[in-house]
Amino acid sequence: MTTLDHLRNRDAVLRMSEKEAEERASVVDPDDERMIINMGPQHPSTHGVLRVTMELQGETVLRSKPVIGYLHTGMEKTAEDLTYLQGPTNVTRMDYAAPLFTELTFSLAVEALLELEIPDRATWIRMLMCELNRMSSHLLFLATNGMDLGAVGMMIYGWREREEVLRFFEKVTGLRMNHNYIRPGGVAADLPDGWREDIQNILQVLPERLEQFDVLMTGQPIWRERTQGIGVITTEEALALGATGPILRSTGLAWDLRRAMPYLAYDQVDFDIVVGTYGDTFDRYAIRLNEIRESMRIVEQCIEMMPEGPYRTEDRKVTPPPRARIDESMEALIHHFKIFTEGFKVPPGEVYTAVESPRGELGCYLISDGGPKPQRMHIRAPSFVNLQTLPHMIHGGLLADAIAVISSIDPIMGEVDR
Amino acid sequence: MTDSSPPVDEETESDPAAIPEAEVETLHGSAVTYSNDQTVLHPNKDGYHDLVEALKDEGYGVCIDLCGADYLGNETRSLPLTVLPERFELVANLLDVHDSRRIRIRVQIAETDPSVTTITDIHPGAEAMEREAQDMFGLVFEGHPDPSPILLPDDWQGHPLRKDFSMGRIPVQFKAVDGR
Numbered sequence: 001m002t003t004l005d006h007l008r009n010r011d012a013v014l015r016m017s018e019k020e021a022e023e024r025a026s027v028v029d030p031d032d033e034r035m036i037i038n039m040g041p042q043h044p045s046t047h048g049v050l051r052v053t054m055e056l057q058g059e060t061v062l063r064s065k066p067v068i069g070y071l072h073t074g075m076e077k078t079a080e081d082l083t084y085l086q087g088p089t090n091v092t093r094m095d096y097a098a099p100l101f102t103e104l105t106f107s108l109a110v111e112a113l114l115e116l117e118i119p120d121r122a123t124w125i126r127m128l129m130c131e132l133n134r135m136s137s138h139l140l141f142l143a144t145n146g147m148d149l150g151a152v153g154m155m156i157y158g159w160r161e162r163e164e165v166l167r168f169f170e171k172v173t174g175l176r177m178n179h180n181y182i183r184p185g186g187v188a189a190d191l192p193d194g195w196r197e198d199i200q201n202i203l204q205v206l207p208e209r210l211e212q213f214d215v216l217m218t219g220q221p222i223w224r225e226r227t228q229g230i231g232v233i234t235t236e237e238a239l240a241l242g243a244t245g246p247i248l249r250s251t252g253l254a255w256d257l258r259r260a261m262p263y264l265a266y267d268q269v270d271f272d273i274v275v276g277t278y279g280d281t282f283d284r285y286a287i288r289l290n291e292i293r294e295s296m297r298i299v300e301q302c303i304e305m306m307p308e309g310p311y312r313t314e315d316r317k318v319t320p321p322p323r324a325r326i327d328e329s330m331e332a333l334i335h336h337f338k339i340f341t342e343g344f345k346v347p348p349g350e351v352y353t354a355v356e357s358p359r360g361e362l363g364c365y366l367i368s369d370g371g372p373k374p375q376r377m378h379i380r381a382p383s384f385v386n387l388q389t390l391p392h393m394i395h396g397g398l399l400a401d402a403i404a405v406i407s408s409i410d411p412i413m414g415e416v417d418r
Numbered sequence: 419m420t421d422s423s424p425p426v427d428e429e430t431e432s433d434p435a436a437i438p439e440a441e442v443e444t445l446h447g448s449a450v451t452y453s454n455d456q457t458v459l460h461p462n463k464d465g466y467h468d469l470v471e472a473l474k475d476e477g478y479g480v481c482i483d484l485c486g487a488d489y490l491g492n493e494t495r496s497l498p499l500t501v502l503p504e505r506f507e508l509v510a511n512l513l514d515v516h517d518s519r520r521i522r523i524r525v526q527i528a529e530t531d532p533s534v535t536t537i538t539d540i541h542p543g544a545e546a547m548e549r550e551a552q553d554m555f556g557l558v559f560e561g562h563p564d565p566s567p568i569l570l571p572d573d574w575q576g577h578p579l580r581k582d583f584s585m586g587r588i589p590v591q592f593k594a595v596d597g598r
Contacts, residue, residue: 004539004540004542007542008542013563013564015563015564017566018572068568068569069567069568069569069570069571072569072570074578074579074585076554076579077578077579077585078585081585112454113454239479239480239515240479240480240541240542240543241542241543242480242481242482242541242543242544242547243543244482253515255515260515260518261518261520348494348495348496349453349454349496350453350509351453351454351456352456352483352511352520352522354482361482361513363482363483363511365483365485365509365511367487367492369492369493369494369495370494375487375489375492376487376488376579378483378485378487378509380482380483380485380511384546384547384550385543385546385547387546388542388543388545388546417569418569
């Protein structure tokens with residue numbers, strides 16, 4: 001039997017409108033022990049406002065369906081009303097746990113349409129910041145995943161470590177989240193003095209803390225009981241459902257865009273792709289924990305190999321003139337004014353760019369009509385697509401395990417609903 | 419497509435058959451263009467489903483992205499000569515994880531008949547993305563297993579990402595809660 005037939009015959013997805021569900025609830029049939037309940041949208045384990053409609057038989061989950069859209073604010077429509085320079089302020093608010101990745105994929109798309117080369121230092125700063133962001137995002141996952149499964153202490157530890165990274169982000173970008181740091185043409189500002197020491201401090205503390213997490217969770221029998229063999233998915237199913245990131249890698253397929261289709265300078269750094277074996281909740285947890293270690297390796301190499309030079313392109317079409325020039329030159333002042341009021345024009349065309357975010361393939365499909373604002377900006381959000389695996393993973397399992405599985409998908413609802 | 423040449427001249431629009439097929443590169447019977455080093459296929463609406471199926475056999479086993487686009491008022495779009503421009507486009511990005519390659523499909527969809535065959539029978543992962551395109555552009559996916567709104571409320575009127583749907587047109591009213 002093919003994967004497609006298997007997915008179809010399993011009947012894991014609840015395709016029923018609320019009205020139908022209501023009608024069914026009013027019919028009393030003593031032989032039918034199934035019932036339909038809602039989990040969420042206000043539930044501590046649903047990571048925001050995710051509602052899951054579940055059909056239960058006793059404690060066993062039969063069919064289910066994630067109901068989303070509670071955070072939908074039309075960000076793709078908003079993007080059509082913002083210039084390319086303002087664009088990152090909008091997209092950075094989608095995946096609020098890993099905002100730099102959305103800025104990156106958007107900027108790469110704009111640069112592809114402009115056919116713009118960015119300086120080496122900008123590329124390496126982007127890579128450094130993104131890997132730090134991957135670490136902070138995975139630490140957030142460890143915190144919430146621990147809390148969801150009863151290791152409440154983990155919430156404090158994960159948050160504490162994440163805070164170290166965010167403190168560095170604040171120093172570099174001025175903000176802890178929603179940085180608007182990666183922009184078309186480069187990055188917003190150069191790294192501050194003493195950035196090497198700041199990162200070294202983080203890299204020094206973390207390995208020891210990660211080992212503590214291993215003691216607290218990885219090797220612990222209760223943790224293993226709750227995660228091993230729960231929410232299993234195969235490679236074929238994950239691919240058919242479009243799942244990427246740790247979910248796909250947990251099935252044993254080493255698919256990582258940083259290796260498969262290198263962008264930035266990922267072909268110049270040394271790192272390993274972490275893969276799982278069984279495609280269960282434990283594998284997804286272990287992959288993220290170990291990806292923090294791999295990201296730390298990349299960050300170390302970034303510190304060593306960071307080139308000197310400008311941090312944004314010298315192309316005056318997209319980069320405003322330096323502050324000092326504005327005081328001397330009328331033309332520079334006009335130029336500065338034009339870039340920030342009218343924006344720069346991007347040649348007509350369409351492009352799709354993709355980066356590996358902590359959650360999977362984060363893509364940006366951009367259509368330009370030659371004006372200063374995009375004609376269409378679409379973000380391919382990994383969480384949105386990954387959520388489709390949920391009904392298949394919790395089908396036939398216990399309700400308590402459903403919590404573990406939702407947590408292991410690591411959905412960020414801001415990105416799901418956009 | 420970075421060249422700024424006008425999309426289709428008048429003659430083509432009236433009679434696409436007049437262009438000799440040999441001048442346009444094709445794959446599985448669909449015109450091929452290259453946009454920023456990315457391969458783009460332009461099937462017609464009826465051949466779209468078969469094309470996706472043929473590409474799946476060729477290795478493009480993942481439908482990584484699917485979205486709609488509205489070209490109302492855009493005069494700068496460039497298309498191969500054999501393709502008639504329509505207001506809407508359905509854009510699907512397919513991925514081959516074994517050979518690390520991508521391909522993009524752009525289907526022209528007329529405003530008067532915004533229906534197209536679903537590809538959820540080939541790529542079940544397209545389900546949520548097709549529902550989103552249906553919400554945002556009013557595209558109709560024939561044979562879709564669950565064509566209910568995904569991001570918009572069930573009673574929402576209109577399709578927000580259409581170009582003639584202006585921002586702030588509908589004041590958002592939160593549903594009143596009884597007894598408060």
